[in-house]
Amino acid sequence: MDQIQAITQDSKIDRDKFALLNSGKRIAFIQSTWHNKIVDQSRKSFINQSTVLGIAENQIDFFRVPGSLEIPLQAKMLAKTGQYAIIVAAGLIVDGGIYRHDFVSSSVLDGLMSLQLELEIPILSLVLTPQHFDQGGTDEKFFFEHFKIKGVEAANACAMTLKNLQPLVLAKQSGCSGTARHHLWPVVDCEPT
Secondary structure: OHHHHHHHHOOOOOHHHOHHHHOOOEEEEEEEOOOHHHHHHHHHHHHHHHHHOOOOHHHEEEEEEOOHHHHHHHHHHHHOOOOEEEEEEEEEOOOOOOOOHHHHHHHHHHHHHHHHHHHOOOEEEEEEOOOOOOOOOHHHHHHHHHHHHHHHHHHHHHHHHHHHHHHHHHHHHOOOOOOEEOOOOOEEOOOOO
16 A cells, blocks of 8 residues: 555646636546456555546446457547547456456557557557466466555556646647647647648
């Protein structure tokens, strides 16, 4: 819990930088129900940290899917609605199931990466794949706590991504056809048209 507190104190983001959310866009959080007790820790800590950063819980919509393999399609369907500024995906893929866990993990992450590039909507992944997972043992306890930390990190990344997108969205809305220069925060070169 000390790690979460330290991350929280160092992660204040200017609350006025979430104009995407203020304009009606929302955050989608998709969660796999496999290993739900563990994965749900990321959702809880994501909510808590988002609130600390100035993102209200009522700006986040939550969706559950059976397993991680179903996350990319759910993300695509949500992204295509145009209602979401960012999507967060959470799941735990472990060895010992019907499918090889490395195949499932690769399929999910490749799907999410392709999707965000295709639809131009950020998708943050909390889909974790340990090399080994001992159910009922120390691994289960470790990942229960680890998903709490990952939820905080995802909320921080979500806030930073929303803040980074803001100048680009404002430029697009004002009709700017300029290009973005990449610095610590995006700067958009734009001359009135």
